[in-house]
């Protein structure tokens with residue numbers, strides 16, 4: 001297999017390389033995991049919980065190595081720490097939630113009370129996880145943890161753009177042999193991801209709509225379910241009753257955090273006409289004061305763009321908007337530092353409309369295009385424009401007013417008087433709307449129970465019907 005070179009987002013240098021497994025090695029590993037899954041699923045859930053808790057200890061023992069690798073992968077430190085802490089917390093959360101969720105249920109037929117049933121929960125033997133580069137650790141483990149607790153074996157293929165964390169992660173898994181039998185992580189690019197789909201019984205994919213379509217097609221070909229968590233173009237509606245300080249704080253944070261490289265980043269800002277000028281002035285003032293985290297990674301806020309091609313996409317969208325009459329009030333330029341690292345400062349763009357790529361395509365950068373609306377009806381129509389329906393936000397004078405608007409928005413989750421709350425809310429189930437995804441909720445109880453097929457064991461406790469009962473002469477006249 002050819003070696004893949006990996007770029008450092010702070011320097012632009014290709015300073016890391018890996019070789020993906022050959023197709024036969026991938027097949028062999030998938031077969032081993034599938035074989036080991038029988039024992040893994042046969043354990044009581046408490047035993048799987050105990051194994052995951054031991055893995056958590058091994059992760060904690062490698063915290064330094066994992067956070068350092070993630071920092072290099074992403075060019076940011078605080079969020080690397082947060083990813084590590086969030087993943088450890090996810091293990092604890094799912095370990096606490098799993099035991100009641102794996103209980104089988106009993107029931108009885110209403111029509112024929114002598115017939116009862118028990119639901120057997122049968123985990124998919126081998127689940128494949130394919131993840132993106134923006135939160136490399138979080139999104140590699142977010143589906144793997146509940147799938148493992150459901151009794152599935154799991155094979156993860158993280159993004160080739162940010163793979164340095166895989167080595168310490170694999171060490172932590174290998175330190176727990178019972179877990180290593182049922183769980184592995186392989187490095188590779190789209191070719192390995194594509195091959196993986198043919199080897200698993202269900203696939204969890206997080207990434208772009210374009211790749212999601214290809215994954216969905218391949219899953220259909222192999223007749224396996226695909227849980228697709230795709231891109232977004234999240235709108236935020238700010239009404240004239242909103243607290244201006246709160247609204248500008250929220251829009252800035254939820255657009256700029258992680259350099260906008262989060263699926264739930266706010267990417268379209270709709271502001272009511274009467275407060276528009278004041279809102280824009282205050283947003284520009286605040287956005288202009290947000291520093292980049294260069295030259296010192298341990299100071300500043302906005303990290304580099306992890307994927308260099310994303311910088312070209314962002315620059316292209318801004319150019320397209322400028323060509324069509326938009327104005328950039330701050331930021332707006334990709335800056336090169338550290339040799340070849342690419343940063344973009346928080347960017348506010350006005351005089352935008354829905355003919356511009358900046359308002360239709362996912363940007364995945366710290367860019368806030370702001371548009372005016374007159375009535376709430378118009379705001380809802382603007383927010384519901386486009387192919388995406390991942391999440392949204394509404395900021396209004398009261399939660400009641402915000403909720404009334406949120407109920408009309410076509411998105412899987414709406415944050416009220418805040419933004420991007422799906423990043424911290426793990427308990428609420430949500431389904432993506434339109435092209436932002438497909439399949440059961442990753443959040444809430446369904447995040448685990450979607451890894452089961454339900455098998456009905458239907459018992460006859462009385463005398464079974466005989467064929468004679470179906471003689472036409474028994475029909476009522």
Ligand code: NAD
Pocket residue numbers: 130131132133134139157158159160188189190191192193194206207208209210211212214215229230231232262263362364390436437
């Ligand atoms: P991407 O679609 O380019 O790649 C995602 C993964 O798919 C990578 O691991 C890649 O190697 C693999 N891949 C590429 N081609 C493949 C193929 N043909 N078959 C199987 N796998 C293949 O996405 P990206 O650029 O890494 O990530 C950014 C995207 O992810 C954005 O669109 C963002 O919105 C989305 N995202 C969504 C969520 C969510 O929860 N909805 C979360 C984070 C990111």
